[in-house]
Amino acid sequence: xxxxxxxxxxxxxxxxxxxxxxxxxxxxxxxxxxxxxxxxxxxxxxxxxxxxxxxxxxxxxxxxxxxxxxxxxxxxxxxxxxxxxxxxxxxxxxxxxxxxxxxxxxxxxxxxxxxxxxxxxxxxxxxxxxxxxxxxxxxxxxxxxxxxxxxxxxxxxxxxxxxxxxxxxxxxxxxxxxxxxxxxxxxxxxxxxxxxxxxxxxxxxxxxxxxxxxxxxxxxxxxxxxxxxxxxxxxxxxxxxxxxxxxxxxxxxxxxxxxxxxxxxxxxxxxxxxxxxxxxxxxxxxxxxxxxxxxxxxxxxxxxxxxxxxxxxxxxxxxxxxxxxxxxxxxxxxxxxxxxxxxxx
Amino acid sequence: xxxxxxxxxxxxxxxxxxxxxxxxxxxxxxxxxxxxxxxxxxxxxxxxxxxxxxxxxxxxxxxxxxxxxxxxxxxxxxxxxxxxxxxxxxxxxxxxxxxxxxxxxxxxxxxxxxxxxxxxxxxxxxxxxxxxxxxxxxxxxxxxxxxxxxxxxxxxxxxxxxxxxxxxxxxxxxxxxxxxxxxxxxxxxxxxxxxxxxxxxxxxxxxxxxxxxxxxxxxxxxxxxxxxxxxxxxxxxxxxxxxxxxxxxxxxxxxxxxxxxxxxxxxxxxxxxxxxxxxxxxxxxxxxxxxxxxxxxxxxxxxxxxxxxxxxxxxxxxxxxxxxxxxxxxxxxxxxxxxxxxxxx
Numbered sequence: 158x159x160x161x162x163x164x165x166x167x168x169x170x171x172x173x174x175x176x177x178x179x180x181x182x183x184x185x186x187x188x189x190x191x192x193x194x195x196x197x198x199x200x201x202x203x204x205x206x207x208x209x210x211x212x213x214x215x216x217x218x219x220x221x222x223x224x225x226x227x228x229x230x231x232x233x234x235x236x237x238x239x240x241x242x243x244x245x246x247x248x249x250x251x252x253x254x255x256x257x258x259x260x261x262x263x264x265x266x267x268x269x270x271x272x273x274x275x276x277x278x279x280x281x282x283x284x285x286x287x288x289x290x291x292x293x294x295x296x297x298x299x300x301x302x303x304x305x306x307x308x309x310x311x312x313x314x315x316x317x318x319x320x321x322x323x324x325x326x327x328x329x330x331x332x333x334x335x336x337x338x339x340x341x342x343x344x345x346x347x348x349x350x351x352x353x354x355x356x357x358x359x360x361x362x363x364x365x366x367x368x369x370x371x372x373x374x375x376x377x378x379x380x381x382x383x384x385x386x387x388x389x390x391x392x393x394x395x396x397x398x399x400x401x402x403x404x405x406x407x408x409x410x411x412x413x414x415x416x417x418x419x420x421x422x423x424x425x426x427x428x429x430x431x432x433x434x435x436x437x438x439x440x441x442x443x444x445x446x447x448x449x450x451x452x453x454x455x456x457x458x459x460x461x462x463x464x465x466x467x468x469x470x471x472x473x474x475x476x477x478x479x480x481x482x483x484x485x486x487x488x489x490x491x492x493x494x495x496x497x498x499x500x501x502x
Numbered sequence: 503x504x505x506x507x508x509x510x511x512x513x514x515x516x517x518x519x520x521x522x523x524x525x526x527x528x529x530x531x532x533x534x535x536x537x538x539x540x541x542x543x544x545x546x547x548x549x550x551x552x553x554x555x556x557x558x559x560x561x562x563x564x565x566x567x568x569x570x571x572x573x574x575x576x577x578x579x580x581x582x583x584x585x586x587x588x589x590x591x592x593x594x595x596x597x598x599x600x601x602x603x604x605x606x607x608x609x610x611x612x613x614x615x616x617x618x619x620x621x622x623x624x625x626x627x628x629x630x631x632x633x634x635x636x637x638x639x640x641x642x643x644x645x646x647x648x649x650x651x652x653x654x655x656x657x658x659x660x661x662x663x664x665x666x667x668x669x670x671x672x673x674x675x676x677x678x679x680x681x682x683x684x685x686x687x688x689x690x691x692x693x694x695x696x697x698x699x700x701x702x703x704x705x706x707x708x709x710x711x712x713x714x715x716x717x718x719x720x721x722x723x724x725x726x727x728x729x730x731x732x733x734x735x736x737x738x739x740x741x742x743x744x745x746x747x748x749x750x751x752x753x754x755x756x757x758x759x760x761x762x763x764x765x766x767x768x769x770x771x772x773x774x775x776x777x778x779x780x781x782x783x784x785x786x787x788x789x790x791x792x793x794x795x796x797x798x799x800x801x802x803x804x805x806x807x808x809x810x811x812x813x814x815x816x817x818x819x820x821x822x823x824x825x826x827x828x829x830x831x832x833x834x835x836x837x838x839x840x841x842x843x844x845x846x847x
Contacts, residue, residue, distance in 0.1 A: 226684075299681065302681060302688060302689040302690075302692075303689045303690050334733065336644065336647060336728070336729050336732040336733060336736075339571075343647060343729070344647040344648045344727070344729040345647075345648050347647075347729075367736060368733055368736045368737040368740050369736050369739070369740040369743075371740070372740060372741075372744045382689070383681070384681050384688070384689040384692075384730070385729070385730060385733060387681040388679065388681060388713055388730060388733065388734060388737075389733060389737050391681075391712060391713045391714050392713040392733075392734050392737040392738055392741070393737055393738075393740075393741045394714070395713055395714040395716070395717060395738075396717075396737070396738045396741040396742055396745075397741055397745055398714075399717045400741075400742055400745050400773075403773050403776050404769075404770075404773050407769040407770070407772045407773050407776075408766055408769045410769065411766070411768065411769055413765045413766070413768075414765060414766035414768070414769035416762070416765055417761070417762035417763060417764065417765030417766035417769075418762060418766060419762065420758045420759060420761055420762030420765070421753055421756070421758070421759035421762035421763060421766075423756065423758075423759070424749075424752040424753045424755065424756055424759035424762075425749075425752070427752045428745075428748050428749050428752050431748050431752075
């Protein structure tokens with residue numbers, strides 16, 4: 158197994174990226190192809206004991222920065238680590254591509270240089286949201302701002318397969334994000350998608366979900382358009398960060414409160430761990446004909462390692478072939494009973 | 503000034519509602535007409551020293567419960583406190599209506615029994631979001647799941663007038679909620695609305711805003727469709743509640759952490775105060791031909807009192823006439839310079 162890794166992308170690149178690659182190569186026994194500027198990568202590798210590990214360097218002279226316009230940057234920088242990484246998997250020289258760089262750039266490079274699975278109308282970005290029971294997988298969280306009900310239906314199928322094969326949920330429940338729980342609540346897209354999801358036998362659709370029910374673990378998979386999903390994810394992140402900031406500010410005003418925070422430090426560490434989703438390995442761009450993982454820009458070595466683990470697991474479980482079969486079944490088998498009894502949808 | 507108050511609506515009705523009415527009548531010198539079941543209201547009033555205060559009871563025999571389907575409930579319960587309260591303002595027997603009951607019910611009763619300002623296409627629900635500088639006013643947070651750019655344009659005008667006249671921001675800045683900051687980012691509704699907002703001289707439009715920028719105070723008014731706005735508000739509330747819950751759970755596991763929380767209790771109280779928006783008086787249904795305030799279902803007496811204050815202030819500032827003039831100006835004065843120099847939009 159060979160995972161291509163964008164060594165240049167992310168807030169903590171190249172240090173954290175190379176460190177994560179070393180951990181992953183050691184722990185999971187995979188080859189990690191480090192794509193980027195060779196001298197930079199070599200200098201980082203020297204900091205680690207990487208003897209016996211498979212960490213080849215694949216040269217790429219350009220870097221797509223975090224604040225560049227995605228589509229334009231992908232076209233303007235054909236020798237960037239992102240484009241070179243995507244081309245590696247396209248040519249079957251690597252099994253999957255992982256980047257913690259510019260999300261839009263990874264999307265654009267993946268769509269342009271790897272292409273879609275046959276039958277997939279729109280690839281979607283799927284990501285985890287922490288719940289009291291573990292995590293809920295949400296898609297689309299940002300690949301498609303405008304979608305139609307048939308796209309949402311494909312998101313539901315892809316999300317169910319991912320939750321089952323990678324997260325390990327036996328019979329994942331699917332709900333659609335709405336502004337009310339009852340059937341009939343929602344905007345026109347939700348109302349139309351609801352009807353289509355009800356008629357999709359290969360998924361376990363249970364209706365609408367409000368954002369307030371997501372943290373309770375009511376659904377294993379939540380589908381939505383990429384505009385709403387992106388706002389949901391960013392709003393949750395922002396609120397958590399705002400609250401942490403306000404708590405820190407207020408505690409710093411009082412020596413007693415600072416002593417209190419010291420006494421509670423182990424509890425506060427566990428809070429951070431529970432709110433943290435980095436062991437889920439970031440977001441996955443589902444629907445491309447290769448596995449592409451878009452780790453969070455602020456990924457540390459731990460998050461990069463887990464992104465590589467998710468890539469490995471996605472390849473081993475052959476989720477792309479399963480998605481292709483799931484989509485093909487949707488169009489070829491109109492009788493619900495026949496589809497439901499087929500193996501892994 | 504006579505404010506009609508739904509004495510029966512809200513999680514803590516009738517106790518908190520009547521208590522808030524007594525406070526408001528005393529502090530602001532207004533008449534508060536308590537609409538609901540007379541015996542229930544009388545029993546609550548006896549708990550307070552309400553001598554000399556103007557707190558008449560207006561009988562209404564029915565109650566719309568928090569979990570009822572709004573439109574159906576409004577039709578099925580013509581003698582509910584919500585319908586009776588709306589009819590009071592429609593007949594000019596009260597100047598404004600305040601309810602902490604079923605939000606959808608208040609919307610439906612307001613639209614059905616009060617009606618819109620001339621020229622307003624869609625009334626919108628405007629509510630506050632706490633920022634590091636104070637609060638940002640967001641609309642629509644739930645009245646209209648599907649809207650068109652011309653609705654968003656009217657929301658921007660109504661929101662600007664509200665921020666100026668009620669919140670006291672001299673020249674409120676307006677932005678549209680999107681999944682990216684740059685012009686051109688967003689779904690089709692955002693992209694089309696952006697162009698229309700740029701051509702609206704009576705507002706101070708500054709472009710897109712991502713949800714992560716809202717808490718920094720970048721905009722005084724944020725416009726969005728009622729579906730996205732509702733999900734934004736509920737996601738923020740949910741995340742803050744989830745985080746509080748996780749913090750409490752973890753602290754309870756350790757006696758040291760519990761001691762720490764005790765030492766930090768004043769700081770934690772200030773955190774709660776800063777995250778609390780109840781002094782903004784809840785959401786206002788803008789665009790109806792009377793002032794209607796939809797306080798949060800969990801409102802306590804303090805929140806009810808402030809909802810009554812916001813109602814009073816909205817009437818005193820004559821914001822409905824200003825909205826009507828703002829909307830009329832939009833259609834009658836195509837020359838930007840002429841409109842911009844006119845007094846208060």
